[in-house]
Amino acid sequence: MTTAPDKSTNPPTNRALETIAAAPPTTIATGHEGSVGDQIRGYGQRIRGGEMGMLPALAGVVVLGILFGVLSPFFFTKGNIANLMTQTAALMMLAIALTFVIILTEIDLSAGVTGGVAMGIFIKLINDGGWNWVAALLVALLVGAVIGLFIGFFVARIGIPSFVVTLGLFLGFQGLNLVLLGDAGAYRVETPAVIAIMNKSMPIWAGWFMLVVIVAVSLLTGLYDRMQRVRSGMPVRPMSLLLARVVAWAVGGGAVVYLLSLNRSNGIIPIEGVPIVVPIALFILWVGQSVLDRTRYGLHIYAVGGNPEAARRAGISVPWVRMSAFVICSTLAVVSGLFTISQTGVVQASTGRDIVLSGVGAAVVGGVSLFGGRGRLAQAAVGALLISMITNGLGLLGYPAGITFLVTGGVLILAATIDALSRRRSGSTSLART
Amino acid sequence: MAPLIELRDIRKSFGPVEVLKGVDMTVQPGKVSALVGDNGAGKSTLIKGLSGAQPYDTGEVHFDGEPVTLSSPHDAARLGIEVVYQDLALCENLDIVQNMFLGRETVRHRMLDGSDMEKHATSTLQSLSVRTMKSVRQKVSSLSGGQRQTVAIARAVLQKARVVILDEPTAALGVAQTEQVLALVRRLADSGVGVVIISHNLADVFEVADYINVLYLGTMVAQLQTTATTYDDVIGYITGAKTRDTLVEETIS
Numbered sequence: 254m255t256t257a258p259d260k261s262t263n264p265p266t267n268r269a270l271e272t273i274a275a276a277p278p279t280t281i282a283t284g285h286e287g288s289v290g291d292q293i294r295g296y297g298q299r300i301r302g303g304e305m306g307m308l309p310a311l312a313g314v315v316v317l318g319i320l321f322g323v324l325s326p327f328f329f330t331k332g333n334i335a336n337l338m339t340q341t342a343a344l345m346m347l348a349i350a351l352t353f354v355i356i357l358t359e360i361d362l363s364a365g366v367t368g369g370v371a372m373g374i375f376i377k378l379i380n381d382g383g384w385n386w387v388a389a390l391l392v393a394l395l396v397g398a399v400i401g402l403f404i405g406f407f408v409a410r411i412g413i414p415s416f417v418v419t420l421g422l423f424l425g426f427q428g429l430n431l432v433l434l435g436d437a438g439a440y441r442v443e444t445p446a447v448i449a450i451m452n453k454s455m456p457i458w459a460g461w462f463m464l465v466v467i468v469a470v471s472l473l474t475g476l477y478d479r480m481q482r483v484r485s486g487m488p489v490r491p492m493s494l495l496l497a498r499v500v501a502w503a504v505g506g507g508a509v510v511y512l513l514s515l516n517r518s519n520g521i522i523p524i525e526g527v528p529i530v531v532p533i534a535l536f537i538l539w540v541g542q543s544v545l546d547r548t549r550y551g552l553h554i555y556a557v558g559g560n561p562e563a564a565r566r567a568g569i570s571v572p573w574v575r576m577s578a579f580v581i582c583s584t585l586a587v588v589s590g591l592f593t594i595s596q597t598g599v600v601q602a603s604t605g606r607d608i609v610l611s612g613v614g615a616a617v618v619g620g621v622s623l624f625g626g627r628g629r630l631a632q633a634a635v636g637a638l639l640i641s642m643i644t645n646g647l648g649l650l651g652y653p654a655g656i657t658f659l660v661t662g663g664v665l666i667l668a669a670t671i672d673a674l675s676r677r678r679s680g681s682t683s684l685a686r687t
Numbered sequence: 688m689a690p691l692i693e694l695r696d697i698r699k700s701f702g703p704v705e706v707l708k709g710v711d712m713t714v715q716p717g718k719v720s721a722l723v724g725d726n727g728a729g730k731s732t733l734i735k736g737l738s739g740a741q742p743y744d745t746g747e748v749h750f751d752g753e754p755v756t757l758s759s760p761h762d763a764a765r766l767g768i769e770v771v772y773q774d775l776a777l778c779e780n781l782d783i784v785q786n787m788f789l790g791r792e793t794v795r796h797r798m799l800d801g802s803d804m805e806k807h808a809t810s811t812l813q814s815l816s817v818r819t820m821k822s823v824r825q826k827v828s829s830l831s832g833g834q835r836q837t838v839a840i841a842r843a844v845l846q847k848a849r850v851v852i853l854d855e856p857t858a859a860l861g862v863a864q865t866e867q868v869l870a871l872v873r874r875l876a877d878s879g880v881g882v883v884i885i886s887h888n889l890a891d892v893f894e895v896a897d898y899i900n901v902l903y904l905g906t907m908v909a910q911l912q913t914t915a916t917t918y919d920d921v922i923g924y925i926t927g928a929k930t931r932d933t934l935v936e937e938t939i940s
């Protein structure tokens with residue numbers, strides 16, 4: 254931190270002022286000052302203070318990657334990495350959806366079956382009604398939004414705990430889907446475009462183009478933020494940090510895109526390119542996090558999650574924030590449902606039933622706090638990747654499903670423990686709790 | 688100097704219980720007015736009326752010499768009356784800037800203007816000579832009780848408050864932090880704001896206040912200049928042992 258001599262403009266008039274004048278004169282920083290070293294030290298301080306973010310989950314991903322890479326020769330094959338991405342997509346989207354309500358210390362146990370019901374309607378409109386799939390998808394998304402509004406109404410206006418409302422819907426929607434889909438209970442997905450989302454890849458040039466867009470967005474938003482700070486006359490971080498971030502995106506993303514651009518087929522027909530689902534998921538992730546980070550609405554979600562009473566007194570409509578978060582959650586849950594049926598190629602009454610608890614688990618494992626007010630969408634995504642890696646890796650090693658569940662459950666409890674401990678730690682640095 | 692706020696014959700009842708029995712009080716700009724009294728004397732009721740949260744039954748409120756009505760928190764905010772409640776109402780998961788601007792964020796191109804808010808938050812804190820904070824982007828969860836109180840007061844100042852009412856600002860604080868907050872209260876008044884401070888701690892009151900108003904069972908029994916009175920006198924008024932020789936002509940019903 255920079256220190257500068259600071260002269261008080263007020264003459265000391267009483268004892269209290271003399272006391273304060275004796276304190277070391279320090280100007281208030283903004284966290285943007287200093288060299289790269291200062292920035293790194295500041296980051297280290299925040300981590301020690303309990304703001305670990307997605308670090309535990311990232312460490313988990315690295316450790317599991319090394320572990321499975323050593324134990325199984327198949328884990329780091331091109332085919333398996335592409336597999337891992339598509340296996341993660343639906344879970345990741347659901348974890349992202351749930352993050353919006355978990356930040357508010359709410360829960361949506363019906364998110365999975367909400368996707369199921371929306372997909373039930375979606376497939377009936379296409380298969381029975383002969384609808385265009387885009388129109389049917391819009392209806393499905395609208396169904397999700399209405400379900401979210403319904404949940405939000407009961408939680409925010411009537412005052413029923415979200416656990417109870419969504420548990421009721423979890424059961425009810427399975428019944429609804431049984432009624433919708435009839436006794437046969439399964440509809441095949443035959444629309445090529447829907448199947449393609451999870452099972453087809455983009456042309457190789459499109460993968461590289463995607464990377465260029467990502468790097469450009471990273472660079473431009475960084476430069477824009479920097480420009481804004483300069484315009485306001487506020488200190489800015491060293492340019493090298495911004496460039497390092499952009500280079501990290503370019504190198505890391507480049508490695509993945511390169512790997513996916515290689516032929517990963519064992520047969521005659523080549524399979525190559527970035528799976529179509531990847532840019533869709535990344536785009537939703539980027540838009541969602543931008544809303545949370547850069548808009549008043551997003552800030553108000555975090556505020557309500559942190560202290561609803563403070564938010565209310567600040568003039569924020571707490572019920573509206575709650576309701577809208579459930580609408581976002583349910584709508585994104587429909588996208589997760591779309592990914593699921595694209596992967597499995599079938600819509601059943603049980604679609605989305607088993608995934609929801611993994612979704613909550615993924616968010617928590619990624620570092621989204623169950624105590625509310627803390628969590629980022631990228632954390633949920635990393636958590637989903639971690640859980641998928643466990644399933645994928647243990648499967649490759651030939652362990653039975655029972656072991657996978659046991660390990661996943663253990664990791665979830667471990668993550669919740671880290672969450673609780675880091676929360677206690679960040680609280681213990683303060684003297685008075687309000 | 689003309690009083691910023693003048694209350695005349697304020698009355699408030701809850702059912703059959705008369706909590707405020709015709710209270711007069713003034714708030715001077717640039718001065719700290721303490722409001723003391725035992726539990727149940729009516730301090731909170733008087734303050735809730737000023738904040739518009741719980742309007743008075745009868746009585747006149749003059750602001751800048753003009754008669755005004757305080758029927759909602761919105762009215763009070765429009766006049767520039769800000770209350771810092773004891774529980775502070777801060778979001779611990781947000782940083783200092785976010786808390787100071789909560790609900791009144793600056794927006795540019797429909798997005799939060801972080802650097803602009805940071806700039807104003809920093810200059811507000813600096814205008815109060817606050818030097819105990821490391822960074823305005825610190826999370827409130829990492830702040831001490833005194834620093835939190837400072838953030839809450841700075842938030843009121845940021846709203847261009849002309850009257851700041853502080854409810855027990857030092858109740859939860861240690862000695863050093865109490866000194867910091869009292870110094871801040873003094874500077875706040877020196878900048879021309881009318882400050883009302885509610886406190887049970889007479890040492891704090893005598894240290895920071897210019898005037899001491901004593902409520903006893905819903906009646907203003909004494910309005911004293913701090914320099915012209917003593918601990919024993921004030922304690923006498925608070926407990927009801929002293930009643931008659933007040934500086935203002937008040938009778939007890």
